[in-house]
Amino acid sequence: NAGVTQTPKFHILKIGQSMTLQCTQDMNHNYMYWYRQDPGMGLKLIYYSVGAGITDKGEVPNGYNVSRSTTEDFPLRLELAAPSQTSVYFCASSRGTAGYTFGSGTRLTVV
Amino acid sequence: QQQVKQSPQSLIVQKGGISIINCAYENTAFDYFPWYQQFPGKGPALLIAIRPDVSEKKEGRFTISFNKSAKQFSLHIMDSQPGDSATYFCAAWSTLGRLYFGRGTQLTVWP
Numbered sequence: 001n002a003g004v005t006q007t008p009k010f011h012i013l014k015i016g017q018s019m020t021l022q023c024t025q026d027m028n029h030n031y032m033y034w035y036r037q038d039p040g041m042g043l044k045l046i047y048y049s050v051g052a053g054i055t056d057k058g059e060v061p062n063g064y065n066v067s068r069s070t071t072e073d074f075p076l077r078l079e080l081a082a083p084s085q086t087s088v089y090f091c092a093s094s095r096g097t098a099g100y101t102f103g104s105g106t107r108l109t110v111v
Numbered sequence: 112q113q114q115v116k117q118s119p120q121s122l123i124v125q126k127g128g129i130s131i132i133n134c135a136y137e138n139t140a141f142d143y144f145p146w147y148q149q150f151p152g153k154g155p156a157l158l159i160a161i162r163p164d165v166s167e168k169k170e171g172r173f174t175i176s177f178n179k180s181a182k183q184f185s186l187h188i189m190d191s192q193p194g195d196s197a198t199y200f201c202a203a204w205s206t207l208g209r210l211y212f213g214r215g216t217q218l219t220v221w222p
Contacts (some may be wrong), residue, residue, distance in 0.1 A: 004154075020164070031208055038205060042200065042214035043155070050208045058209070090154050099145050102154030 002026050004093050006103035008103030013081045013110045021076040021106050029101070031094040032064065032074040034058075036087040037105075043090065049074055081110045113205050115136060117213025124220050126163075130188040132216045134201035137182065143204035146175065146186050149215075150197050158199070159186070191220045 007022045025032065034046040035058075043060030050069040062087060067078040074093075078085060088107050092100040114219045116189035134144075137183045159188045161168045161175040161184065174187040188195055198217050202210040 029133075033209065040214070042117075043212045045209060048209050056126050094210075096208070099157040099160060100147075100155075101146075103150075103157065 002091050004091055004101050004103035005104050006089075006108060009104065010107045011109070012076070013108060015081060015083065015110060018077070018079050019081070021078070021089055021091075021108070023074045023076065023103060024072050025074075025096070026072065026091040026110070027089075027093060027101065028071060029093035029095050031096065032068065033092045033094070033100065034064070034076045035075070035090045035092065036060065037090060038087050046089075047078065068084070078108075081108050086102050086110045113214070114211035115201060115213045117201050117216060119216060121217045122187075122219070124218065126191065126193060126220055126222050128191050128220075130186075130191045130195070130206070130218055130220070132186045132199055132212065132218070134213050135181075135183045136203050136211075138203070138205070139205035139217065140172045140206055144175070144177065144184050144205070145202050145204070145210070146173075147200040147202065147212075148197050149200065155198075155200055173188070188218075191218075193220045193222050196220050212215065 004025045030051045033048040035043040044060045045064040051053045091103045094100045146158045148158040149155040172189045177184045190222035198215045201213040
């Protein structure tokens with residue numbers, strides 16, 4: 001069982017470029033989430049989805065976009081990358097109050 | 112504002128000692144309170160969780176104490192070991208379909 005798979009694990013992006021962080025889960029979870037983690041600041045929710053075709057903004061959505069066309073996949077799109085988007089990004093999925101399963105993260109540097 | 116407040120930000124404990132991390136919340140609609148453990152370079156992993164109808168839950172050396180009237184809950188790690196050195200996050204589940212996380216506590220257990 002793979003759980004939650006994130007790609008890439010590391011990436012360096014130039015200012016103004018765009019990229020998509022991939023996230024896929026094989027647990028048939030309805031809920032999926034994108035968080036960013038900055039040192040000492042905990043986990044901040046970017047976007048989340050309660051099912052295919054449904055997405056909602058979290059605490060820090062600016063500069064990001066998501067789509068949820070299937071239950072399994074929840075890609076995060078960064079448009080016009082800025083240095084403030086340098087962070088570690090975690091994708092997670094959940095069946096609800098059973099708790100989240102997190103991916104191993106994508107470490108993104110914008111230079 | 113921070114929905115879940117966690118303290119301390121960092122904690123240093125000697126091997127064999129007790130580690131205590133505290134969290135507080137305001138929203139009485141929260142109905143599930145998990146703790147996550149995160150090792151460097153990894154995603155957070157569910158450690159232990161409690162529902163508000165229970166005052167205490169124990170799993171091995173890890174215990175959650177829950178005080179519903181005070182809207183507080185805490186994680187106790189008995190006989191702390193160097194392998195417990197990690198960042199710990201408390202969280203609270205909202206009926207909107209997401210977890211609210213505390214900012215994390217970096218625990219260091221000295222041998």
